Amino acid sequence: MSNNILLSVEKPARYMGGEMGTVSGREGALEFVLAFPDVYEIGMSHLGLQVLYGVLKEVPWIMPERAYAPWPDLEESLRTQGKPLVTLERGLPLIEADVVGFTLQYELSYTNILNMLDLSGIPLLASERSEGYPLILGGGPCAYNPEPLADFFDAFLIGDGEEAIVEIAECVRDWKEEKLPKRVLLERLARIQGVYVPCFFEVSYRPDGAIEKIAPLLAEYGSVKRRFVADLESAYYPTSPVVPFLKTVHDRVSVEISRGCTRGCRFCQAGYIYRPVRERSPERVLEIVEETLGNTGYDEVSLLSLSTGDYGCLTPLLKGLMDRYAAQKKAVSLPSMRVGSLSPEMAEEIRRVRKTGFTLAPEAGSERLRRVINKGITEEALLENARAVYSNGWRLIKLYFMIGLPTETMEDLDRIVEISREVKRQGKFAGNGGDVNVSVSSFVPKPHTPFQWEPQITEEEIVEKQRHLRGELRKKKLIMKWQDASLSGMEGVFARGDRRLSRLLIEAHRLGCRFDGWWEHFDRLKWAQAFETSGIDASFYLRRREADEPLPWDHIDCGVKKGFLLAERAAALKETATPDCRFDKCTGCGVCDFDQIKLRLNDPVPFDTYATEMAPEAPVEEAQRIRIRFEKVGRMRFLSHLEMLTLFTRAVGRSAIPIRYSQGFHPHPKFSFATALSVGIVSYAEYMDFEVDAGYTAAELELALNRSLPEGVRVLEATEIPLRAPALSVIMDKVRYRVTLPEELAHDLQAKVEAFLALESSPLKREKKGKSTEFDLRHELAELKVDGSALEMVVGRGKPVEFTCAILDVQPEALKEARLEKLEVLFS
Known part of the structure; x- marks a missing residue:
């Protein structure tokens, strides 16, 4: 992708490639x-x-x-x-x-x-x-x-x-x-x-x-x-994944510890289409984590499954992970904890490095409605979990609920408010206080679930229920987050849609609909026009389906029998529980052949099975400070300052450098940059300071970093400096740049340079985030000369683009194909 295009977008790192873990070559x-x-x-x-x-x-x-x-x-x-x-x-x-x-x-x-x-x-x-x-x-x-x-x-x-x-x-x-x-x-x-x-x-x-x-x-x-991977233990896992340069939504090592769930929540599509439960062994998980952390440099591990708390050896596994990585400031997160599955030992292990957030999903406010959806948890268990979470130092719990579930009443909605308030009160009982964020989504019936025949409530009903909940929760000083009702309606149309929706999609795309899951890009007026033009009635797809009506996905066999889903639907209306076949008898869903496709569970083991002798804390003697100069060339020039920070954080993690960490709730490695470099500039003079354990040499740091940095970033020199030496930002005086111009801008350069040098003043006003700063480009210019089709300059404040625009009297857009290089930093 050309420089012109990459420099015109908000985040070039989205498109430039070259991440660690990618493949190149392989012609043919x-x-x-x-x-x-x-x-x-x-x-x-x-x-x-x-x-x-x-x-x-x-x-x-x-x-x-x-x-x-x-x-x-x-x-x-x-x-x-x-x-x-x-x-x-x-x-x-x-x-x-x-x-x-x-x-x-x-x-x-x-x-x-x-x-x-x-x-x-x-x-x-x-x-x-x-x-x-x-x-x-x-x-x-x-x-x-x-x-x-x-x-x-x-x-x-x-x-x-x-x-x-x-x-x-x-x-x-x-x-x-x-x-x-x-x-x-x-x-x-x-x-x-x-x-x-x-x-x-x-x-x-x-x-x-x-x-x-x-x-x-x-x-x-x-x-x-449906295609099955019978045994997760032998299934492939990417221990050398692609490591992005920029921060992503889940910026960590994610390890799937089990696949499938048999809890049987009747609204949950994943609980049916990923059956049966297949667990990875704790030994294999520990191997994966060790190898992947070494290859990526991440500082957090997330143990993934549809219900992580149900993993058979979770607490011993957590103990083993934290014994190995707590001293390295690497955290463990459990994104999907079922109410009732948090033990005191588990909470104690998670909090050893930092608390990564805690989420509980009651789904429904009343126990009656939880029986309908087969969410077998009690209010007592929920409050007990909340108290344990607050007691172990967490300050915020996120609660997830749904509205619009089959048989829901206003009384069920009001129970969401009451139970959320009770959860918050547990923080006071624990002696630490605590906050609660309430997240409310709208129920969307999904294929291959017992509720696939149920109607979805209208957008008007969603808005009315959201408004009611928001007002009642505000009275209790609770924060509520919700999804736009139009998005839920659209999701419902396509979730149970048929082939006739292709003409709706073609029309919506023609009208410019994009990123419809992002509320700031969703355009309900364009979608309304698309529905009208294509002759599609949204309510037809949100209606109740009859039990004998052919469904658009009937020829897709997920393994669960249709008869089982109908029986579960009937059980929901009777508020009858269906047990989890992991802990009870087979429910007859039809997925298992009991030969290759079957439950694969780990046997319980004692708490300290995977424990290791804890690594000693970092030595307390005075640290060593090392200053490096590095180059940033090739596609790496499109990385922003924050993305370079991420890049070096991961490089340090990969190379096992004995970096020092900050104190506090979220410890960070102790290194610092000189100043931020504008995106698109090639540099041979970027500087950083590292604080490492005493005795670790500059040569060792240079070698370790160069083994871990991607192509385009290379340490050129490393020098030990006094621990209390002035910061780079204090001693930087001026910078030497070279701007190589495209042919059409390189005419009469000498004359333009002389004209600019003859000026007494060249004021510049810079606007950013509603604030303006003013300085004089001519006063900040120390040297300026022409070298063929290039300008070479030594400047104090100001960017090379700003100086070049002033010298040539052009707009910044004219310099998109120019080559900008940072050659040298002059220190005071």
Whole structure:
């Protein structure tokens, strides 16, 4: 991607590539693009995408590449300049790839998929793509009802992808070598378990709009059975993942300790489509954490599962992790704790480094409604957990609830207020005080759940209930967060939609709908127009479905029997509990074959099974201070100051440098930069100070950093300095820059330089965040000379672009193709 484009966007690091853990080269390999239809920071936080990238990286004849939805600033630049969307690894236009595989994580990202195809010059409809275009593949949770996207995709992968993705790649490779028609490829893909090819099914509709029949067009292809990874213990995990330069949503090592959940919450799609529970052993988790921390430099580990607290050996595992990493200031977070699963030992282990936040999800305010949804927790257990959390030093608990659940009454809503107040009171009882944030989402019926037949409440009802809750919670001095009712309505339409929604998506994309899951970009007026133009009635998709009505996803077999879901729906109306088969008898859901597909659980072990002798605390003797000079060249010049801070934090973590840490709630490594460098400037004179353990030499630091830094950042020299030496920002006096100009700006340079030097004054007013600063460029200029088509200058305050614009009398946009270099820092 050109300098001009990268310098025109808010965050160039989203698009520049070159991160640690990526692949390059592999000429002639199968080009497999993993595309994520949301912004980079969200896509890079998605463990599934990292797993698939790692799997493809292990296959030498595959070249894995990545593409993310361009933020509106990049889309505007690409469209203005007529440039296609390209991958981060090699700048490959998506239209030239062999496979483009989209992650389908969220229904409100669907317009981004169309936009990415459109920006790539790829026809939106699968029926219009011949052999010359890439195979468009989809996978992820939304693929369990792929019908709204069926007209756009060649195939979908239903279920676990670690093994199937390579089989799909092999199928495409062989087909390419044989130069056969596209239909042959689709027929071969349909033979792979878990692969759904939409064009081999025909859907007909009744006069009332409901589906009449989903007819298969291939023999022995009447339904598509989900793909399973039978054993998580032997499943691939990316211990050398791609490490982003900028902060992402989940900026840490994420380790999936188990897959699947059998708690049976009747609203929860993930609880049904990821069954059965398959746990990784604590020994394997410890291996993964050690290797991944060493390869990434992260300072936090997140133990992922749908219900982390149910993991059989969680407390002994936590003990082992904290014994190993607490002294290194590495924290452990548990993002999905079930009420009742927090033990005192567990809380004590988590708090040994820093408290990473605590979330509890009662889902419903009343015990009656929790019985309806099979959320088997009591108010007493919730309050007991809250008291334990506050007692162990946490100050904030986040509570998650839903509104609009089947059979909900206003009394159930009022119980949300009461139970939230009671949770907050537990902080007083614990003696520390505490706050509560209440997050309220709207229930959206999802396919393959017992509530897939239930209606979704209207936007008006959502708004009314949100307003009521907000007012009542405010009276109790509680903060409430909620999702826009229009977004919930849109999610509901696509969650249970059918193929007719393709024309709605095409129209919405034509009108400019993008990033619909972001409230600041969601445009309800454009969507209203799209519904009207396409003749789609949203309420048709939010209605109650009859038990005998064919559903758009009936031919997608997630493993759970439809009869089981109907029985669970009936149990909900009777407020009858269904036990968890991990702790009780088999519930007969239909997922397990009890041979390969079955529960795989760890046996309980004593608390100190994985304990180790705790590493000693850092020595207390006086530290050593080391100053380095490093270069920032190539694509690294597009990293911002904050992104460079992140880069060095991770490099220090990877290289095991004995860095000193700050004190307090969130300890940080003790290093500091001189000043912030503007994005886009090449530098050979960046400076940093490090505080390390006494006895660690400058040569050791230089060697360790250069082994861990990415291409484009290299330490040029390192020097030991007194611990109390003045800070870099204090002793920096002036900076030498060189600005190499494009040919059209390099005329009469000497005359322009002489004219500027003849000035007595050249005032500049700089506006930033509502504040203005003024200084005189001429007074800040110490030296200025012409060297061919370049200007070389020594300046105090001010940026080289500001001086060059003043000298040449041009606007900053004219210098986008200029090369700016920082050559030297002059110290006082």
